[in-house]
């Protein structure tokens with residue numbers, strides 16, 4: 393299942409730089425002591441209230457990663473035009489700068505609220521779920537108002553993104569889709585759980601939209617509600633015009649998910665991209681680099697507490713119940729493992745403090761859809777440049793070292809060794825991802 397392929401993933405880092413370079417800190421004038429003196433106390437209070445709202449809005453916009461999806465390579469922050477490829481054509485993200493003509497400068501706070509909570513833009517235009525309003529519907533009115541205040545401080549940019557492909561301009565179809573798959577609803581705190589758990593749930597399910605990648609989708613691209621966070625698939629366009637598919641791991645406490653992770657492993661990973669259980673690579677890089685890295689310790693810890701409470705769910709992805717791995721295959725894979733992988737990941741599959749993460753119990757290794765496992769072997773883990781991975785060594789790409797059949801064999805070895813369990817990978821699956 394390949395929902396939305398981000399064509400300009402590489403754009404994101406550039407967007408971040410643009411933001412820094414334009415000095416996007418908007419300290420409203422009355423925050424300076426000189427101005428405050430000239431204003432009567434009440435308006436100074438109002439102004440510092442507004443400044444606080446804008447700062448909160450900036451933080452919430454980072455939690456929702458608006459920047460990543462709305463900033464194309466080298467362009468001004470939030471000016472849109474990032475391309476998403478779907479099975480039925482291309483979708484371009486909107487310009488959400490305050491330009492009144494091409495952006496959302498003429499929108500009221502209520503317009504933004506309706507777009508985020510209901511997926512409907514002014515004039516009744518139905519939005520497409522490549523914009524994760526299906527998650528943002530959980531976000532509170534107050535948080536959306538803060539995001540609105542923050543977005544109004546962005547420099548307005550006159551730019552209209554290209555039109556969507558023909559089928560994706562037929563927005564009336566979304567009336568039906570929304571009726572079938574979408575229920576607008578705010579986050580409901582669970583009184584039986586702690587305030588911390590509820591905060592984590594609010595962030596993960598709402599602004600964090602982790603489900604957008606980590607929940608499997610049906611043929612109409614709607615998330616399968618019974619399999620929330622059980623692992624999804626997505627596409628990324630890579631330079632050269634190719635599309636690379638990825639699997640986003642099972643985040644529940646399933647044996648093929650995060651069963652072996654502690655809350656502290658998970659907090660470390662979400663905040664820094666690294667824990668002794670795993671390091672980030674692929675499309676998760678920008679989630680950490682653009683969004684999670686900037687959140688407070690308290691919020692990250694709350695998200696980890698919530699995720700660790702998810703009961704184990706196993707997705708029923710095609711292939712999950714496919715043929716197991718057979719004897720000769722495993723032997724061939726064992727030899728490749730000892731020649732190429734063991735020095736870092738160890739014979740026991742447990743990795744090491746100064747070498748590499750464990751493959752025993754790894755969610756990437758055991759995912760139903762082996763796309764990320766294949767990519768990490770073919771292309772290496774392409775770690776984000778500015779995050780530190782402790783003392784680990786660098787894993788190099790194997791695309792010029794191992795054949796498709798060899799990569800399938802070593803994948804099968806790691807998928808069936810130690811206590812790992814997953815269906816067999818074929819050479820044809822590897823060939824598709826080269």
Ligand code: HEC
Nearest residue numbers: 453456457458461484485486488507513519520522523524
């Ligand atoms: C996963 C990618 C993604 C993320 C994250 C995202 N957006 Fe979007 N957004 C899109 C896409 C794609 C569209 C265009 C949808 C369409 O054409 O129907 C869009 C459309 C919109 C629109 C509708 C504007 C219009 O007139 O068409 C608004 C408003 C918006 N986004 C605001 C936000 C805000 C605020 C955030 C952060 C809280 C955010 N988006 C995060 C992808 C994203």
Ligand code: HEC
Nearest residue numbers: 600602605638639640641670672673674675676679755756
């Ligand atoms: C754009 C798609 C996308 C979004 C959004 C996303 N993820 Fe991921 N995530 C991935 C992919 C792909 C992987 C597998 C690659 C890797 O392990 O780095 C992954 C890996 C992970 C892992 C590591 C598992 C392991 O065993 O290595 C964790 C934990 C995780 N994501 C948590 C989250 C949380 C929490 C959120 C929401 C705040 C989130 N992800 C949002 C795509 C995404």
Ligand code: HEC
Nearest residue numbers: 670671672673732733736748754756773775784785786787
């Ligand atoms: C030089 C040391 C080294 C060698 C050799 C090596 N790796 Fe890695 N591997 C690493 C490091 C370090 C990481 C973590 C990087 C990251 O996640 O960004 C990693 C990550 C992985 C992951 C992702 C695990 C997870 O849960 O996120 C898999 C799967 C993997 N390696 C498989 C292999 C296989 C199969 C081989 C042999 C063909 C191999 N590695 C050889 C160092 C190595």
